[in-house]
Amino acid sequence: FHPERWIEGERPPEYNHVTDAYLPFGYGPRICIGRKLAYAEATLAVSEICPGAPVERKSMSTWFFKITDRADDLLEALDDGRLEGWPAHVKEMQRNWIGRSEGLMMSFPLSGDDLPQETLPIYTTRPDTLYGASFLGVAPDHPLAKHFADQDPACAAFIAACQAQGTSEADIEKAEKKGFRLPITGRHPFTDEELPVYIANFILMQYGTGAIFACPAHDQRDLDFARKYGLNVIPVVCPPDADPSSFDVGDEAYVGPGTMMMSGFLDGLPAEDALPAAIKKIEEMGWGEGTTNYRLRDWGLSRQRYWGCPIPVIHCDTCGVVPVPQDQLPVSLPPIDASEFKTPGNPLDRESTKAWREVACPQCGDLARRETDTMDTFVDSSWYFARFASQPEDEPIEKAEADGWMPVQQYIGGIEHAILHLLYARYFTRNLKDCGYTDATEPFTNLFTQGMVTHATYKDSHDGWVFPEDARHIDTGRLWDETETPIESDLVYRLTREARDAGEKFFSAYDAQVSATGKALYRESTPDEKAYDELVPDEFPILANPIEKMSKSKKNVVAPEAIADAYGADAARFFMLSDSPPERDVEWTDAGVEGAWRFANRVYETVTKGEGLLKAGGAIGPDLSDDLMALRRSTHKTIAGVTGDIEHFRFNKAIARLYEFLGACKNLSSDGDAAPVAAEALGALTQLTAPFMPHLAEECWELLGGEGLCTDAEWPEADGSLLTEDVITLPVQVNGKRRGEIKVAADAAEDAVKKAALAQDDVARFMEGKTIRKVIVVPGRIVNVVAS
C-alpha cells in the first residue's frame, strides 16, 4: 500500500465500517491496479450484464462476476486434493455455500384466460415424486404473480403482505404458510390432471426458477400448505418397513427412502432409481431436462458509493458499454468535498462530479458517461496477493515473477472469511490464470484460521456496558433475590468508587425487586450462611456477561498503548500466544499478561547470571558432571521441542516448554566447566524466546555478549545424541493399572525389563496370590503384567 497515494481528508462517518474493516483511509480510489489487469477486470465485467437486474438503479447496469460458471471447479477442487492444506470445516462451509444439487428443470403447460406465458418452468430435485403432485406454486415476486396482481387488487394485496413480512427473521421462524389461488391451472405431464396454481409465501424467487411443483406427502412445507388449503396429499414413496396399502403421512412429510407406489410407470422401483427414470421420461416427452442447480449466486460487484475502485467502463449512447483504454488506466476518482458525504447516495452521480463523469467515448468520440458505480472491496482482496508477488504496482503482473511466489504457501485469516473472501479469491485466481497472469488455480495452498481475542463484558442493571477495569471482583459474593433464589448471574462485581468518581456510567439503584427492601443485594461467604450484607451505599453491583469478541461498543477492548506501558508489548504478545492454541479464541485477562510479565523478568534475571558468557566462548568439556549433562539434555530437548512446536503453530506448547526450561536454568552456575554449558543454555533460552518476546531477547542477547542481533543469529540446532537418556523410567502396570515404576537402561533387553518389573516391590505386592498370564513390554514406553 502506498501511503503517498492516500487522499487527505476527514473520514466520512457513514463509511466507518468499510474503512475499519478493510482499508486504510482513502485506499479505494487509487487501488494499485496494474493497467493490464484492470483492463481484464473491465472485460470480465462488461461481458456479463445480469438480465434480471433491478431497473430502479441510477447507473446503467449492475455488474456481476459469473462465479457460477466456475461453480463446478470450485467445488471439485475441495475434494480432489488441491486443497489438502485447508481445514475440513472451511471446505465444508464452501461446499454448502456452493450448494450443488442435481434435479430436473421442466415446464408445465398452463391453461386459463389472459396468460402472460404458455408454460410454467419449475425446478425440482424430486422428480420421482411427480405423481404425488397436487399443486404448482410461484414466488410472490414471480412474473406470473405480478401479472395477475396488475388485474386483481386482492392478489396485489397478498403479494404486498408477503413482501412486508418477508425479511424479518423472527417472522420467518414462525411464518405460516400462506397462498393465493391464481385463476389458472397447469397440466400434469403423466396424468394430464389440471393442477391449481398458487402464489406461496415460502417460495424464493432467487432459487431455481422461483416456481415449484408441490408434493405434500414428501415435503414438509408443501404438506403444511396443503393441509391449510385442503389440497390432496398423495403418498408415492412407501417406507421400507410400512405397508403400501395403508401407508399415509400424518402431519409429517416422509422424506426417506422407499418404494414407489401410485406412480404409474414408476411403481415398484426404489425411489433412487425412480428419480433418473422420471427425468428420462420427461426428457423423452420434451417437457424438460435434467440439470444441475446451484445455491451459489453470481457475485454482484458494483456498489453505489464513492469509496471504492471505479469500474473502468464508459457508457456511450452509440457504442454501448466501452472499456476504458489501457493507457488511461487506472481511473482515478474525482476529489470531492467532505461535505458531499453528508447526503445519502453516491457523490459520483451528482452535479459536483459531472466534469469527471462526462468524457469522450473512446470509440466514436461522442460525449459519453463514466460508470459511477465502484467495486465491492472484495474485488481488491481477491487478488492482492498476486499484486504483491509482482511489482511495481502500476505495471501489469509479470507471469514469471508472480509464479515465483504463487500460490501463497501459508495463508492466515479469521474464520469469518471462510466463505466470501476465500471463495472469491479462489474464483479470481482462476480468472487470472485464464488471462495469463499466473499458472496457479488455487491461491492458497495451506490455510490456517486463527481465533479471535475475547474479553469479559460487564453490564449494569440498566443494561449499560461497563469497562472491565472498572469492575471489582467480589469472588465470594452471589446475587440473590428476596426469596433467596440466586439471580441469574454469576459472581457479583462492583463498580469501583474511583471509576464512578471519574464519571463512569453507573446506576443509582439496583433492580427494584431487590432494592425495594434496601438490603440483601448480595451476601458474602458460603451459600449456607444466612448472613446477608447490606450494600455499601456508594458501590454498585454489576453483572458479568458472556465473554465476547472485543468490541468498542461493548467496552471490552483493551488499549494496546496502556498494555505496552504497563507490561510491554512483549508480555502482551507472549500471553496471547501462550494461553490458547491459535485456532481458538483467546480470552484476554490481566492476570494472564501479568504471568507473561513475570516470565519476562525471570528470564532477564536468569540471563544476568551469564553476563558476557557468549562473548567469552569456550568449548564444552568432555567429562561433565551429571547435573551439567542434565542441563545440556534439557537445553537440547527444549530446542528440538520448541522448534517443532513453532513449525506446527503450537505456540502455546512451545511457551510451556520455555517455562519448563527456565525452571531448569534457575540454579545454573557459570563457573569453570559450567560456563560453556551455561552459555549454551542461556543462549538457547534467549533465542527460543525471541520469536515470542523479540525486545527482551535482544536485551538478553546483548547481555550475554552475543554477536550482532539475536534475530540475525542462526537458529539453534538440537544435538540428537542429547535427546535420549541412557537410563529411563518405565511405568509398570498390573492388569492395566499403574502400580510402580522401574529404572532400566534405555537399550535393556526385553527379558531384563520383565525381570526388573516383576521384582519391583509395589508390583510384586499386587501380584500376590496371582498367576502371571502374560507380560507386555512396549520398549521405552510401558510394562503391563497380566495376572489373575
Add this chain to the structure above:
RNA sequence: GCGGGUGUGGCGGAAUUGGUAGACGCGCCGGAUUCAAAAUCCGGUUCUGGAGACAGAGUGUCGGUUCGAGCCCGACCACCCGUACCA
C-alpha cells in the same frame, strides 16, 4: 431442520496419536521475607477416604473392541459455529 465442530481439574489448556491423564500458565491454599503491606521466592493444589504411607474413583452419558482407551467402534446427551422456507 441441515452441515461442521467441541466436550479433560475452580479456569485456559497438555497428553509423544492406543501406553504414567491433568504438562505449562492462571487462580487458590500454606510457608519464607517484611514493623506491616505490595512485590519476590519456596512448597502444595483432579475428587473421595486417611494424620500418613496408601487405597478407591475419574476425561459429557451408556455400551463395545483391547493386555491397556481421553484417543478406536456403536448409540445417546449437551454446548458452540455456520446456514436456511434452497423445492
